[in-house]
Amino acid sequence: MRILVINPNTTASMTEKIGKAAQSAASPATEIVAVNPPDGPPSIEGYYDEVFSIPGMIAEIAKAPAVDAFVIACFDDTGLDAARCATEAPVIGIGxxxxxxxxxxxxxxxxxxxxxxxxxxxxxxxxxxxxxxxxxxxxxxxxxxxxxxxxxxxxxxxxxxxxxxxxxxxxxxxxxxxxxxxxxxxxxxxxxxxxxxxxGVACAVRLAETVSALGLKTSKVGGYAVPLPKRYAGIYAPWSPRTR
Amino acid sequence: MRILVINPNTTASMTEKIGKAAQSAASPATEIVAVNPPDGPPSIEGYYDEVFSIPGMIAEIAKAPAVDAFVIACFDDTGLDAARCATEAPVIGIGxxxxxxxxxxxxxxxxxxxxxxxxxxxxxxxxxxxxxxxxxxxxxxxxxxxxxxxxxxxxxxxxxxxxxxxxxxxxxxxxxxxxxxxxxxxxxxxxxxxxxxxxGVACAVRLAETVSALGLKTSKVGGYAVPLPKRYAGIYAPWSPRTR
Amino acid sequence: MRILVINPNTTASMTEKIGKAAQSAASPATEIVAVNPPDGPPSIEGYYDEVFSIPGMIAEIAKAPAVDAFVIACFDDTGLDAARCATEAPVIGIGxxxxxxxxxxxxxxxxxxxxxxxxxxxxxxxxxxxxxxxxxxxxxxxxxxxxxxxxxxxxxxxxxxxxxxxxxxxxxxxxxxxxxxxxxxxxxxxxxxxxxxxxGVACAVRLAETVSALGLKTSKVGGYAVPLPKRYAGIYAPWSPRTR
Amino acid sequence: MRILVINPNTTASMTEKIGKAAQSAASPATEIVAVNPPDGPPSIEGYYDEVFSIPGMIAEIAKAPAVDAFVIACFDDTGLDAARCATEAPVIGIGxxxxxxxxxxxxxxxxxxxxxxxxxxxxxxxxxxxxxxxxxxxxxxxxxxxxxxxxxxxxxxxxxxxxxxxxxxxxxxxxxxxxxxxxxxxxxxxxxxxxxxxxGVACAVRLAETVSALGLKTSKVGGYAVPLPKRYAGIYAPWSPRTR
Amino acid sequence: MRILVINPNTTASMTEKIGKAAQSAASPATEIVAVNPPDGPPSIEGYYDEVFSIPGMIAEIAKAPAVDAFVIACFDDTGLDAARCATEAPVIGIGxxxxxxxxxxxxxxxxxxxxxxxxxxxxxxxxxxxxxxxxxxxxxxxxxxxxxxxxxxxxxxxxxxxxxxxxxxxxxxxxxxxxxxxxxxxxxxxxxxxxxxxxGVACAVRLAETVSALGLKTSKVGGYAVPLPKRYAGIYAPWSPRTR
Amino acid sequence: MRILVINPNTTASMTEKIGKAAQSAASPATEIVAVNPPDGPPSIEGYYDEVFSIPGMIAEIAKAPAVDAFVIACFDDTGLDAARCATEAPVIGIGxxxxxxxxxxxxxxxxxxxxxxxxxxxxxxxxxxxxxxxxxxxxxxxxxxxxxxxxxxxxxxxxxxxxxxxxxxxxxxxxxxxxxxxxxxxxxxxxxxxxxxxxGVACAVRLAETVSALGLKTSKVGGYAVPLPKRYAGIYAPWSPRTR
Known part of the structure; x- marks a missing residue:
């Protein structure tokens, strides 16, 4: 099983620490890939920082190769709902x-x-x-x-x-x-x-394994439905739902 | 009084309609400025679209000249908390x-x-x-x-x-x-x-007038505190809290 | 616009103070009329005092000439529900x-x-x-x-x-x-x-202006419906719903 | 034991019916006295009617001779809080x-x-x-x-x-x-x-017996404290707390 | 009226004390029978003790002769729901x-x-x-x-x-x-x-009298329905619903 | 890892079916042991049946050899709190x-x-x-x-x-x-x-693995504290907390 652990802030040392914690908490057979977006705040302290971390986090989800589940490694569970719209794979917030x-x-x-x-x-x-x-x-x-x-x-x-x-x-x-x-x-x-x-990191990694192993996927009926196809303007054009 | 009404999606015709509704609901002495960000989704239908509308909306707040209050003209009150961190002026969501x-x-x-x-x-x-x-x-x-x-x-x-x-x-x-x-x-x-x-548009415009006229400002103690100064990476560098 | 601010207690000096606060909080074009009933308690401190202030407060609503909205200037929002039954105009409590x-x-x-x-x-x-x-x-x-x-x-x-x-x-x-x-x-x-x-006084005056300016009226479906016509006995006969 | 059952509306035939229901629900040793105020609405249908029934109901409590408990026989529990301020004896609403x-x-x-x-x-x-x-x-x-x-x-x-x-x-x-x-x-x-x-009538009569028999009295600390002595103006002067 | 007061623990001295408190709180015409099961914990302090007190308590209900109501004399209201399934008579917990x-x-x-x-x-x-x-x-x-x-x-x-x-x-x-x-x-x-x-003991005894005197019985529709007939295995065979 | 899955009813065919479902949901390295108590109801349908299934379920916990976690395989989560008092190992209800x-x-x-x-x-x-x-x-x-x-x-x-x-x-x-x-x-x-x-069976087995793998144990501070030592009477004497 492969789990992508996304640290939504841009501090690589923290990503590394989180990745190690995630790997040591995971089942032996699980491969942890820890990433952070290149764009955004170096730490998330409050609502303002959250906003600028989420598009980068969604980008990491979108470009992830074959992954069984995602973990959002910010205790505020930043962007969790949007992430669940972006994929059928389970997404677990550490909070x-x-x-x-x-x-x-x-x-x-x-x-x-x-x-x-x-x-x-x-x-x-x-x-x-x-x-x-x-x-x-x-x-x-x-x-x-x-x-x-x-x-x-x-x-x-x-x-x-x-x-x-x-x-x-x-x-x-x-x-x-x-x-x-x-x-x-x-x-x-x-x-x-x-x-x-x-x-939360250890808890989320194991829960992500659990949900994935059970064959459960994020519901696509209701709030987490696949985004309707539309063309985004400007710098967000690459994230337009129709193109994915 | 001047109120900036932000349509967080990029559909100019809708911004124009909202602006007219806002102006006709406002007090005669109030000037409504209706804007929308250049980047982002043409409509906001669910959590995914929200994410890509908020940075642009915050940008409109940040570059606004002298404005007495802000209205976020999306019924989901998209990005409301972050907007309140970004300014001392009142911010009212139409929802x-x-x-x-x-x-x-x-x-x-x-x-x-x-x-x-x-x-x-x-x-x-x-x-x-x-x-x-x-x-x-x-x-x-x-x-x-x-x-x-x-x-x-x-x-x-x-x-x-x-x-x-x-x-x-x-x-x-x-x-x-x-x-x-x-x-x-x-x-x-x-x-x-x-x-x-x-x-909601009419309600929010009048409420924005009300809060502003009462001299009330967004509390800067607790969740809506001024963002801590830090340097954002990549495309979000211009929104780094320290630079504002 | 004319707003009737009702101090439900009988202390005229407090009515005057409230009236001044209301006027200074109101829009320039708004006329504040501050009144108090002649009958009832000089201050409202607890549930018992409330009871004897409400009929007089309703009387002030009933005999008000052309008024756009009402404010109940007691922080307990004394008699607010009954007041909303008594008029179509908006009624706002200061609490x-x-x-x-x-x-x-x-x-x-x-x-x-x-x-x-x-x-x-x-x-x-x-x-x-x-x-x-x-x-x-x-x-x-x-x-x-x-x-x-x-x-x-x-x-x-x-x-x-x-x-x-x-x-x-x-x-x-x-x-x-x-x-x-x-x-x-x-x-x-x-x-x-x-x-x-x-x-609360300033907040209520501005909210009363807002609701009235938006053309919103108290709903007459459900709990705030017009009182059914009936003949009250004794000293309350003048307030019988049928006579109004 | 003596329980005063107050029908807060002025319809004597209903008072009589309630009194009979109360007596037939009561313990054999309990004496039910059913009364209604002379002033107020003939029936209570909504918030407006309530207001004009409560002072009369409080009057019935105030002038009651030796009574062990009170029952308010309106399903809205009209004026229940004020009644509890007015006496140390238990007051039970039928609702x-x-x-x-x-x-x-x-x-x-x-x-x-x-x-x-x-x-x-x-x-x-x-x-x-x-x-x-x-x-x-x-x-x-x-x-x-x-x-x-x-x-x-x-x-x-x-x-x-x-x-x-x-x-x-x-x-x-x-x-x-x-x-x-x-x-x-x-x-x-x-x-x-x-x-x-x-x-509710039967339930309240038996609950009133119960609370009274247990020697429980309405708490006089907090919201049901004895009303502060003060002089009410106009027609409510007789109900001034200081005079009782 | 006869009320069975069940102390669900096995400490006879406490049963006696509870019985006396119950009798002194009851109406003169009420006979209190205080019992405790022979099997189980001597006191109930936490969830574990509760488990081993409930079958014995149900047994006391099952073998009770003509009784008008039951009181469960443990403040945790131990086994209250099951007791209500076991009888049509009212069951009141002291909590x-x-x-x-x-x-x-x-x-x-x-x-x-x-x-x-x-x-x-x-x-x-x-x-x-x-x-x-x-x-x-x-x-x-x-x-x-x-x-x-x-x-x-x-x-x-x-x-x-x-x-x-x-x-x-x-x-x-x-x-x-x-x-x-x-x-x-x-x-x-x-x-x-x-x-x-x-x-709670005094309160429950009087409430049990009240509910019984009002002719109210435990609802047999929904959660408190009569247990479906079935044969229990082993030591609990005597409590099989079909045999009662 | 070894997980004891307890079917609290006495129907062996159901225990077998649950055991198979549990094993097929578990990680390959996990050994599932499915048991049911010899005493109690053949199915749990309502509060009454629950009571007579819990002591037997606790007995299964008490006599379990080296086990990493427990699953209670009744959707009502029958006896869950007591089970958590009885062991430091995690206990998960299928509900x-x-x-x-x-x-x-x-x-x-x-x-x-x-x-x-x-x-x-x-x-x-x-x-x-x-x-x-x-x-x-x-x-x-x-x-x-x-x-x-x-x-x-x-x-x-x-x-x-x-x-x-x-x-x-x-x-x-x-x-x-x-x-x-x-x-x-x-x-x-x-x-x-x-x-x-x-x-619930599959979910509980995987959650039990998760909690155990994380090294988390049931808190022994507060409601799930180790039962106080005391001597139970009669048939429950073997479950006296002091003897375990």
Whole structure:
């Protein structure tokens, strides 16, 4: 099986880290291809950055050769709906993946993400997925995304402190890490705090395998229908639905 | 007061129609400027088309001269959150505008939109805005967006029939028309059916005036904070937050 | 355009203050007429006071000459449903007006009202309007309504402190002031705290203009239908639906 | 034990019928006193009628001698919150009584009420009480309230037909009759349709006994606190909180 | 009237205490029979214990002679749905009983239960009953169930402290005690804290009387239908639906 | 990896069929062990049957040798919470498995189950899981569970007809089959109707693999904590938490 893991931001070092996390989480027989678009923001922190990452992400889907499933490796599940229109193969967001699996091992979970500005988008996703009632609280650790790439940063300590608060104040039974860049921290934090700590990248890779292995494809009836053929103008002409 | 009304699709005839509807709905002292991006889809029918309309729409916001408020003239409220990050001026979507005003004159409303594929995005918006409990049902009339531009189409008849069903089956006390291209139909349909029929373009223009006249600006604390300065790669470099 | 702003309590000084706030918020061409009923409570603090303010408020609607829209200037939106049955003209409550506009400029807002006893009625309205999910918390400042009329009171300071708590604890992106008597405080508090602070009186006046200018009328199908003709007994005989 | 059953409309024949239904539902040791206010509407059909029935209803509470509990015998639970502020004794609405008891014997119930205009107020109450998720649908039988007093009307047949639809279409496991005037029909309809059919008057009388016998009183902390002392103006002066 | 009160755990001293509380709460003419199954856990603290208490509880229902109603005296309302399938007589859980009655005397209540592990099951019940919106918070006092039987324990003090927090932090207008073993504490705690404090045993007994006196029976249409006849294997053969 | 698939009913032929479906859905390296308890009902149709299947199911968990994960192969997810208390290994219900995966490939799904009496339990689970907003409707096909084992039954035809209605009336984008006994029908029905049709057994097996492979264990903080040691009485003594 081959899974394309798309980091929608343009930071290659982060793509590499995500790719490694994805490969180590995947079944032995699964080949992970990790890519990022050449155009767009170096990190996605809030709604504005999202907009400029999605066309590039769709492009990666469109030009992917034979692939069994896609993973969108941004915790905001950036562009997930459009991606599902663009392909019949399953598309899994790392945010939704972690939320769904958390509900299978805990009654209630909290999310620990990066910046306060990202909290509303995550809350919105939870509401939309229907899982808001299972999430005790979305917490910001005030760690910028790219600080997670820096060796000497206090990122790990701040995230751990926020997890402790989630357990004490929210009565969280599990914690979801709210950024693809935290993929390498989950295991140690789980041991430190004695509750499950979920990383979305690993969750999404395994869920993508699962959906694909079950022969399930994205429904083409309703909201995820194949885009109607039409001719896009200007720089987006190559993405015109009729040409694909 | 000057309001920039952005039709996020690239069909100039529709922009012109929307502009006229907007001007005729506006206060006499308000100047409406109606624009559309040069790049992107000619109509927005589903999630995929949305993606390729938003960067162009943000560009129109960024290059707008002195403007008091913005209106996004697509019923899906395409890119609304990102637009609010991009400016301090109020940004009003035509979908949300019609929903909010409908609740002020009716206990319960239904929406009549174009294609079935657009229903999920509208339902999602209603849930997110908090107004799903006020909407009896989102109905598709099976009229493609650009058919609304054709003189001899059956569009009007189909929409009217769907309104009749909304009154009979949903007990709707008002109906919201779910497409910017239906702006010119609201008045006649309201008289025909004896209940308020709301057009989002008119609602949004007046709401934009209202929010601006009250001196209210988009909050810059939390989800709509000014984008963090960073350098975007490739074709999106001009939209890098630091350069604005 | 002429808008009747009804202060449902009987305190003329508060009516005058509200009238001034309304006029200064209105479009230049709008004439504000501010009235209060001669019968009823001098302030509305809780459910009991509400009951004895509504018949007088309906009377003001009934005897109003040519008026384009009505504003109910009590933050509990006292008697709003009955008022909508009593007229075809739009009727806007100051509570709902502020809630709806807050959602257009902020993802999440908190309310700062007067006394703890008023909190449940406001929470109930938010649930009913569908906007409870957009309100982080309704907070009481423990300022009695009529203290807002006293020059030397600590009202302003207490309200400001409560706004600070709403920002820190609720992550509120905007704050709605929960009493008509606070109309004159919004601007200064907004500057002090750096987030939008909304006053319901101003919001309602502009929304009333908007709904009226759009030619929208209260739906007469369903819950707001014209009252069935019948003869009321005793002191309420003059309000019998058949006689109007 | 003595329970005051207040019919908030002024139709004495209906008060008498309700009083009989209440007495026959009550424990043998309970004395039912059924009253109606002298002022107000002869029937309550919609929000407008409600307003003019509540002050009279509060008056009946205020002048009641030693009473252990109150029942408000209008299915809209008209003025219930204000009534709870007016006394420490329990106050039970017939709507809420039937809803709560229905959930104890059925997973899901439907309501069959009189006119379409009354449906929104009932739906609103269900939402507020928290029981909307337990109610499959609120249905109108198009029977005006006072037709229930007429010997030869088709009321009974229409209500029965609507119950049949509730079972078939809503999968209702029980039905609540949505008008005090239907109190005498419940038993026969239950036998006819083979599911529990609940009448609010009987339910409320027994619930009032229950709450009173348990020594429970209306909480005076929060929304139902004793009204603050103040002097009401004009015709409502006798109801000034300070005088009671 | 005869009511069977089933303590689903096997601790006879607790059954006796519950029986006394039930009898003292009941109408004089009501005979309370308090039983517990011979098989199962001595206390119910969490989901696991629940499983092994339910078959024994159903057995008590099945072998009950002429009984007018049943009360399940475990605050988790253990096995309530199955019990309703097993009989036409009303079955009332002490948790639901207290929740419903609390909403009749207070706008919002909190629950104070025993251990943290029991909180999720109670929250789940509240959601299912539809009353989650009326409950401010479910709080654990960290008092094990059987400590409530010990004379010198600190149970009472801890529960009282938690009630104080519920009033101060949750703005609770009433408190529900979340364990059958707290039945004897409610009155004193209510006086101490000045708000209604509800004990589920008393509430359930009176509600069972109420439902039975009204002639209401558990609906046999839908989820509570009579179990289909079939032959159970092994030790559960005696409970085969066909044999009863 | 070894997964224990527990059919909580006692029908061995169904266990065998489920085991085969599970094995064919599993990864090649996964060993499926399918068992059913010796005691209990031959099929689970409603709440009553559930009670008598759970102790036997817990027994199967308790006596399982080295097992990596458990699957509960009843669509009601019978006893899921208790099972999670009984082990640290992941436990996946086939109902929840299908619901979660359906949301990853469709915006909205419907469920087609066996009998009307099973609908409320499924609706309840959806509410509890937080996924009720994603399910358009739970439909009964009126096919008894064990008819699915009969060669000549009309089961397949009835289920197909109900799927057609779900697509037409509910606008379902995917359908979940609501019974373990339907495991062999999903593929053909998906091809017939052109939308994803999900079988819970296959979904649960793959999800169990996923959760286990990720090293995730059931949280032991909160509702799924290890049962407190205590001595159960009578026939359940062997299941006393202290002895395990």
């Amino acid at each position: 939704e993946a972690a939320f769904h699996l958390a509900t299978l091992i805990a009654g209630k979970f909290s999310v620990v993400t990066t910046l306060a500005r990202s909290v509303p988008a995550i809350e919105h996703n939870l509401t939309r997925y229907g899982l808001a009632s299972r999430c005790a609280r979305v917490r910001a650790s005030d760690v910028p995304v790219l600080d997670l790439e820096l060796p000497g940063s206090q990122a790990n300590r701040r995230i751990s402190a926020e997890i402790a608060r989630a357990i004490a104040e929210d009565k969280a039974e599990a914690v979801v890490l709210g950024c693809a860049g935290m993929a390498d921290l989950a295991h140690a934090l789980s041991i430190e705090h004695g509750i499950p700590v979920l990383d | 949300e505008a019609a929903f909010h005003l409908a609740t002020l004159i009716a206990g319960k409303f239904s929406v009549v939109t174009t294609l079935a594929r657009s229903v999920p995005a509208i339902e999602h918006n209603l849930t997110r805005y908090g107004l799903a409990s006020r909407c009896a049902r989102v109905r598709a009339s099976d009229v493609p967006v650009l058919d609304l531009e054709l003189p001899g189409s059956q569009a009007n008849r189909r929409i009217s029939a769907e309104i009749a069903r909304a009154i009979a089956e949903d007990k709707a006390e008002a109906v919201v028309l779910g497409c910017a291209g239906m702006a010119d139909l609201a008045h006649a349909l309201s008289i025909e059916h004896g209940i308020p029929v709301l057009d | 709902e007006a502020a809630f709806h506009l807050a959602t257009l400029i902020a993802g999440k807002f908190s309310v700062v009202t007067t006394l703890a006893r008023s909190v449940p009625a406001i929470e109930h309205n938010l649930t009913r309007y569908g906007l409870a999910s957009r309100c982080a918390r309704v907070r009481a400042s423990d300022v009695p309504v009529l203290d807002l009329e006293l020059p030397g009171s600590q009202a302003n300071r207490r309200i400001s402190a409560e706004i600070a708590r709403a920002i820190a604890e609720d992550k509120a992106e905007a704050v709605v002031l929960g009493c008509a008597g606070m109309a004159d405080l919004a601007h200064a508090l907004s500057i002090e705290h750096g987030i939008p602070v909304l006053d | 809420e009584a039937a809803f709560h008891l229905a959930t104890l014997i059925a997973g899901k119930f439907s309501v069959v009420t009189t006119l379409a205009r009354s449906v929104p107020a009932i739906e609103h109450n269900l939402t507020r009480y928290g029981l909307a998720s337990r109610c499959a649908r609120v249905r109108a039988s198009d029977v005006p309230v006072l037709d229930l007093e007429l010997p030869g009307s088709q009321a009974n047949r229409r209500i029965s037909a609507e119950i049949a639809r509730a079972i078939a279409e809503d999968k209702a496991e029980a039905v609540v009759l949505g008008c005090a005037g239907m109190a005498d029909l419940a038993h026969a309809l239950s036998i006819e349709h083979g599911i529990p059919v609940l009448d | 639901e009983a207290a929740f419903h009655l609390a909403t009749l005397i207070a706008g919002k209540f909190s629950v104070v239960t025993t251990l943290a592990r029991s909180v999720p099951a109670i929250e789940h019940n509240l959601t299912r009953y539809g009353l989650a919106s009326r409950c401010a918070r479910v709080r654990a006092s960290d008092v094990p169930v059987l400590d409530l039987e010990l004379p010198g324990s600190q149970a009472n003090r801890r529960i009282s402290a938690e009630i104080a927090r519920a009033i101060a932090e949750d703005k609770a207008e009433a408190v529900v005690l979340g364990c059958a073993g707290m039945a004897d504490l409610a009155h004193a705690l209510s006086i101490e804290h000045g708000i209604p404090v509800l004990d | 929840e498995a299908a619901f979660h995966l359906a949301t990853l490939i469709a915006g909205k799904f419907s469920v087609v189950t066996t009998l009307a009496r099973s609908v409320p339990a499924i609706e309840h689970n959806l509410t509890r899981y937080g996924l009720a907003s994603r399910c358009a409707r739970v439909r009964a096909s009126d096919v008894p569970v064990l008819d699915l084992e009969l060669p000549g039954s009309q089961a397949n035809r009835r289920i197909s007809a109900e799927i057609a209605r779900a697509i037409a009336e509910d606008k379902a984008e995917a359908v979940v089959l609501g019974c373990a006994g339907m495991a062999d029908l999903a593929h053909a029905l998906s091809i017939e109707h052109g939308i994803p049709v999900l079988d």
